[in-house]
Amino acid sequence: MxxxxxxxxxxxxxxxxxxxxxxxxxxxxxxxxxAHPNLMLTVDGVNSIKKNLKTTPLFDQTLEQTKNEVDEQIAKGIDIPIPKDMAGGYPHTQHKINYAVMQKAGLLFQILGDEKYAAYIKEMLMGYADLYPKLNRHPETRSYARGKIFWQCLNDANWLVYTSQAYDCIYNWLSEKDRGHLEENLFRPFADFLSIETPQFFNRIHNHSTWGCVAVGMIGLVMNDDELVNRALYGIKKDGISNEALDNDGGLIKSKDGKAGFLANLDSPFSPDGYYTEGPYYHRYALYPFLIFAQALQNKKPELKIFEYKNGVLLKSVDAILNLTDEDGDFFPLNDGQKGMSYFNSSLISAVDIAYFYGNKNKQLLSIAKAQNKVQLDETGMAVALALKEDLAEPFEKSSIELTDGANGDEGAIGILRGTYKNQKLTLVMKYSAHGLSHGHFDKLSFSLYENGEEVIQDYGLSRFVNVEQKNGGGYLKENKTWAKQTIAHNTITVNQTSQYKGKFKESSKNHSEKYLFNSSNKKVQVVSAIENNAYNNVVLQRTMVLVTDTDLAAPFVLDINKIKSKNNNTYDLPFYYFGQVIGTNLKLETSFQLNTLGNTNGYQHLWKEAKAKPLNQFTQFTWLNHNKFYSISSVSETNEDYILGRIGANDPNFNLRRDPVFIHRKQNKSNTLFVNVIESHGTYNAVLELAKQSKSTIENTSIIYDDKDYTAIKIVFTNKEQRVFIISNTNPSENTKHELTIKDKHYKWVGAYYFNN
Missing domain, CATH: 1.20.5 (Single alpha-helices involved in coiled-coils or other helix-helix interfaces)
Incomplete structure (x- = not known):
């Protein structure tokens, strides 16, 4: 018992x-x-959003637009095609649609509670879980890191970044068995493939690696896998990858200190000012993964204090990229940049919302969000929508700014001068930075000029038709290397028809231009100046540009001084890539019906020579009309020099290049010399009234009145007989130094690096 x-x-x-x-x-x-959702959305965030629905017009509008878009895709059914082509083809495009719609469906499920969105995501994920184990690397072999779903790992990483958010949103809704199946057959193999199996993609300092690290980190956060999260943050350790290794895409695999991973990609490409060394186009592209992962880390691992990392560089970078736009919000096409990309892109919608929410609630960001007319469907977007409802927006003031380059801010900079002349807003962008990793161009000391958002003197940008299948599958065209990256394709000095650093990426990446002067304290006369010592052997280039918007003068203008020192005699070409119709010139142009190219290599093979001339005197003028506005270049010249009218498009059988015109000033057999030009906006044309107003330049003469190693002085005489003199100290940029100089019996005294008698 x-x-x-x-x-x-x-x-x-x-x-x-x-x-x-x-x-x-x-x-x-x-x-x-x-704990789910915990990436873009949180449980508390979802509850807050639900409480404010139907009270915030912009959020409600975005939600309705998103719902309509997703419902339309759900009605079409699930489509997971077998990968087979590059960008622009049907499978590529459909897989992009799939990950974007899954991410949005996840948000709708959390906010609206409708299980049809969760069911759609589950069915899609199960389809990918069945397909993924059967896939080898993509059949297209052009990428240095081929993906499985897409032709390059970069796009595979895009897929996982977005899909991780969808998985997070339905995590609790799925059964434990379903989660186990998805993680074993899809997500964990996907993360390993992007990282351990493709180290040349993952362990880089490059926007590609940023996407890869964030993809692995995001899915790691959803699965509570600290090993994956740490792999994302710090990179992988893999024997055989040296710090100096380069892949055929031209990007350093590791940073200078040998580090890799998400944090290294914050440390190295960003300057303390928030400038991203690859340029604004790829800054925009990388900004979404940078910020969305930071948001997820802040939600899941607040102890990292990611938004405080490197003195808050991520939030600074949002301000920096917004300043790298013209009056219409388009990014300046520095380095590889597609024209027309703007802050209306979805990446910048997310960036503005996140920066507002996690920053200091900068009310100027609200005016950008208002213009974007869309918000992110999370707590950050709701915060912006609530603030806009309360009419808290203030104008985003784009002022003159210098954005340093390099991890420590000591590798040159981008100088942006902005000035207003009556109803004209002029923006001068000068580049004196580091190379910019694999997306950099050989264009140190180049510039572009804008008026009211329109290009006056253009930067070509990249040679690519993104996601246009007929153009190399949407990838980079060969002309990107043979033309767009070459020095002659930019508004800067080319020496002996050879690109800077002989077009060698590795050499250019070791060097950068040096800032000499940036002064925007006087809004009527702003100056930027920089020096390039290494682009050409035994040649030192110094460029000084002055933006003058003094309303006492008849028109605003840019004074451009290129001072060149060399031990050898060389040929120097200075191009100006303008738009529009030639109106007049004091040159006697010689044209030919037989077009010839300007050269055989280094980009010259892509330029047709349409006309040439030698100056008739020491003052040359060239006037053109574009967008019903008149512009002129007035330059100091010598009768033994050459001017060339050219056009892009030679040796381009597939018409990959735009047929844009160029005006080139050439000096031959010179060692030390000066190029002095004044670019002026001076009149308008009314096509309806057929009325030309001030179609002729207001400048009568431009001359060099003094030049030695210490000082250069330029005199500008206007048609109304007014005169202006600009003097630059070539060896002392201090703002406090006192200077005295006598020129032709006239004595000049001033304090600071330059003199201008305005």
């Missing part, structure tokens, strides 16, 4: 402890699942 009682007691105790252990395990599991 006692034995039976003991057995019963033991069984009861076993049952109690077993149940208690099961309950404890279930509690841990429930605690694990209850």
């Amino acid at each position: 006692l034995r039976t009682t003991q057995i019963i007691l033991i069984l009861l105790l076993f049952s109690f402890f077993s149940c208690n252990k099961t309950n404890e395990s279930q509690t841990k599991a429930n605690k694990h699942t209850a």
Whole structure:
């Protein structure tokens, strides 16, 4: 009897402890699942959003637009095509649609609670989980890091960044069995493929690696896998990858200190000012993964204080990229940049919302969000929508700014001068930065000029038709290397028809231009100046540009001084890539019906020579009309020099290049020399009234009145006989130094690096 009682007691105790252990395990599991969503959305954030629905017009409008878009895709059914082509083809495009719609469906499920969105994501994910184990690397072999779903790992990483958010949103809705199946057959193999199996993609300092690290980190956060999260943050350790290794895409695999991963990609490409060394186009592209992962880390691992990392560089970078836009919000096409990309892109919608929410609630960001007319469907977007509802927006003031380049801000900069002349807003962008990793161009000391958002003197940008299948599958065209990256394709000095650093990426990446002067304190006369010592052997280039918007003058203008020092005689070409119709010139142009190219290599093979001339005197003028506005270049010239009218498009059988015109000033057999030009906006044309107003330049003469190693002085004489003199100290940029100089019996005294008698 006692034995039976003991057995019963033991069984009861076993049952109690077993149940208690099961309950404890279930509690841990429930605690694990209850944390979802925790990336873009949080449980508290979702509750806050629900409370404010139907009260915030912009958020409600975005939600309705998103719902209509996703419902339309759901009605079409699931389509997971077999990968087979590059960008622009049907499978590529459909896979992009799939990940974007899954991400949006996840947000709708959390905000609206409609299970049809969760069911759609589940069905899609199950389809990918069935397909993924069967895939080898993509059949297109052009990429240095081929993906499986897409032709390059970069796009695979895009897929996982967006899909991770969808998975996070339905994590608790899925059964444990479904989650196990997806993680075993899809997500964990996907993360390993992007990182361990493709180190040349993952362990880089490049926007590609940023996407890869964030993809692995995001799915790691959803799965509570600290190993994956740490792999994302710090990179992988892989034997055989040296710090100096280069892949055929031209990007350093590791940073200078040998580090890789998400944090290294914050440390190295960003300057303390928030400038991203690859340029604004790829800054925009990388900004979404940078900020969305930062948001997820802030939600899931607040102890990292990611938004404080490197003195808050991520939030600074949003301000920096907004300043790298023209009056219409288009990014300046520095380095590889597609024209027309703007802050209306979805990446910048996310960036503005996140920067507002996690920053200091900068009300100027609200005016950008208002113009974008869309918000992110999360707590950051709701915060922006609520602030806009309360009419808190202030204008975003784009002022003159210098954005340093390099991890420590000591590798040159981008100088932006902005000035207003009556109803004209002029913007001068001068580049004296580092190379810019694989997307950099050989264009140190180049510039572009804008008026009211329109290009006056253009930067060509990249040679690519993104996602246009007929143009190399949407990838980079060969002309990007043979033309767009070459020095002659930019508004800067080319020496002996050879590109800077002989077009060698590795050499250019070791060097950068040096800032000499940036002064925007006087809004009527602003100056930027920089020096390039290494682009050509035994040649030192110094460029000084002055933006003058003094309303006492008849028109605004840019004074451009290129001072060149060399031990050898060389040929120097200075091009100006303008738009529009030639109106007039004091040159006697010689044209030919037989077009010839300007050269055979280094970009010259892509330029047709349409006309040439030698100056008739020491003052040359060239006037053109574009967008019903008149512009002129007035330059100091010598009768033994050459001017060339050219046009892009030679040796381009597939018409990959735009047929844009160029005006080139050439000096031959010179060692030390000066190029002095004044670019002026001076009149308008009314096509309806057929009325030309001030179609002729207001400048009568431009001359060099003094030049030695210490000072250069330029005199500008206007048609109304007014005169202006600009003097630059070539060796002392200090703002406090006192200077005295006598020129032709006239004595000049001033304090600071330059003099201008305005």
